[in-house]
Amino acid sequence: MAARRAALALLDAVLRRGEPMDRAVHAACQRLPSDDRALAIAIAGDTLRWLDPLDALIDSATEQRLPDDSKVRAVLRTALVQLLHMGVAPHAVVATSLAALVGGPRRLAHAILSRAQRDGWTLPLPPPLPAPVAARWGAAWGASVVAAAELTWAEPPPLDLRFKSEQAASEFDDGERFAPQHRRLARAGRIEMLPGYAEGNWWVQDLAAGIAADLLGPGNGHTVLDLCAAPGGKTMQLAAAGWQITAIDSSSKRLERLRENLARTGLDAELAVADLRSYTPSQPVDAILLDAPCSATGTFRRHPDVLHRITDADIASLAQLQAELLARAARWVKPGGLLVYATCSLEPAEGEEIIRGFLANNQGWRINPAQSGEVPAGVAIATEGWVRTLPASKPVLDGFFIARLTAP
Numbered sequence: 560m561a562a563r564r565a566a567l568a569l570l571d572a573v574l575r576r577g578e579p580m581d582r583a584v585h586a587a588c589q590r591l592p593s594d595d596r597a598l599a600i601a602i603a604g605d606t607l608r609w610l611d612p613l614d615a616l617i618d619s620a621t622e623q624r625l626p627d628d629s630k631v632r633a634v635l636r637t638a639l640v641q642l643l644h645m646g647v648a649p650h651a652v653v654a655t656s657l658a659a660l661v662g663g664p665r666r667l668a669h670a671i672l673s674r675a676q677r678d679g680w681t682l683p684l685p686p687p688l689p690a691p692v693a694a695r696w697g698a699a700w701g702a703s704v705v706a707a708a709e710l711t712w713a714e715p716p717p718l719d720l721r722f723k724s725e726q727a728a729s730e731f732d733d734g735e736r737f738a739p740q741h742r743r744l745a746r747a748g749r750i751e752m753l754p755g756y757a758e759g760n761w762w763v764q765d766l767a768a769g770i771a772a773d774l775l776g777p778g779n780g781h782t783v784l785d786l787c788a789a790p791g792g793k794t795m796q797l798a799a800a801g802w803q804i805t806a807i808d809s810s811s812k813r814l815e816r817l818r819e820n821l822a823r824t825g826l827d828a829e830l831a832v833a834d835l836r837s838y839t840p841s842q843p844v845d846a847i848l849l850d851a852p853c854s855a856t857g858t859f860r861r862h863p864d865v866l867h868r869i870t871d872a873d874i875a876s877l878a879q880l881q882a883e884l885l886a887r888a889a890r891w892v893k894p895g896g897l898l899v900y901a902t903c904s905l906e907p908a909e910g911e912e913i914i915r916g917f918l919a920n921n922q923g924w925r926i927n928p929a930q931s932g933e934v935p936a937g938v939a940i941a942t943e944g945w946v947r948t949l950p951a952s953k954p955v956l957d958g959f960f961i962a963r964l965t966a967p
């Protein structure tokens with residue numbers, strides 16, 4: 560019962576308040592045992608994946624449309640997804656779901672759940688993307704990428720581990736290797752139980768997320784500003800590659816997680832809390848990694864809430880911030896130095912368009928094209944020299960945009 564209640568609270572946070580689900584989990588699942596917490600996240604996640612088909616079924620069974628934010632619609636969404644997709648026994652779904660309702664709404668929900676069983680309702684497989692996202696990605700990338708995105712978000716995503724060194728990776732027996740210092744596991748249980756976690760031999764990092772720091776190559780003690788660094792997957796990569804790092808983020812809470820990650824892995828970086836819009840470093844650096852704040856729509860497999868929360872207006876205002884941060888960061892690189900710009904977004908406005916705009920306004924800067932040996936096998940390099948990963952990529956990975964630039 561507690562897990563179902565928490566799932567309703569998560570959906571309310573995402574759909575009504577527009578909060579990221581990760582953040583809502585802290586409040587909604589704080590006191591739950593880990594099994595209940597996992598169940599609440601699974602129910603909420605699958606409800607978000609199938610939201611439109613669930614609503615269509617609910618609407619087909621009611622004469623008057625139930626308000627989008629009504630409790631009875633919320634309960635029916637979560638009950639139906641358990642019944643029709645998650646394989647939860649009907650009596651358990653009915654008992655645990657109806658308890659959240661009283662009176663007329665309870666009778667209505669009971670009637671609809673009975674009808675779902677009697678009429679053999681089903682949910683489409685794979686689940687369709689929300690209509691505005693399908694239209695946006697269809698226009699940007701084509702129908703085949705929309706179809707691939709739908710297939711990938713129906714599957715539990717694999718777990719990618721990034722190792723401190725090839726030596727540490729070679730001691731890990733399990734998983735597939737798609738890049739140096741990488742292993743992919745089909746799906747793990749609790750990551751703390753995997754070998755090498757306590758020793759700090761690896762951290763969890765999507766294969767695509769590893770590309771940005773890899774494009775800076777070995778550090779050999781050179782200086783790098785790691786901008787928007789927390790929680791630090793890329794900081795740890797840079798530290799393991801021998802860079803002398805100053806890692807900056809505006810969130811002290813997230814930097815605290817970065818500090819913990821560095822302590823666990825025994826890696827080193829100088830940390831600073833600062834808003835890049837007002838920060839200026841004391842001296843220029845050899846390289847910059849700017850992992851800019853973005854819509855994160857490229858992480859939709861793990862975070863289905865992004866596709867319901869992010870609006871065109873959000874994308875436009877993030878793009879403005881990204882252009883501003885890139886223009887500032889570019890002033891801090893030594894002549895001939897490198898700047899890698901990355902976003903985990905599938906929106907061209909947060910990737911290709913930012914770099915085109917930057918190059919148009921900053922004479923002398925040029926793209927330093929990624930080379931095939933620098934990215935995981937199967938990842939395509941665009942003719943412009945940047946890297947764009949899409950849901951249709953094989954191996955499957957997050958949607959990222961990464962460009963390496965050389966300063967004049």
Ligand SMILES: C[S@@+](CC[C@H](N)C(=O)[O-])C[C@H]1O[C@@H](n2cnc3c(N)ncnc32)[C@H](O)[C@@H]1O
Pocket residue numbers: 786787788789790791792793794807808809810813833834835836850851852853
């Ligand atoms: C995409 S995440 C960074 C992920 C990180 N690079 C990693 O590999 O783990 C973006 C980060 O930008 C930070 N951020 C957002 N706006 C910022 C600003 N104006 N100045 C500095 N950091 C900012 C956020 O706190 C967030 O941690």
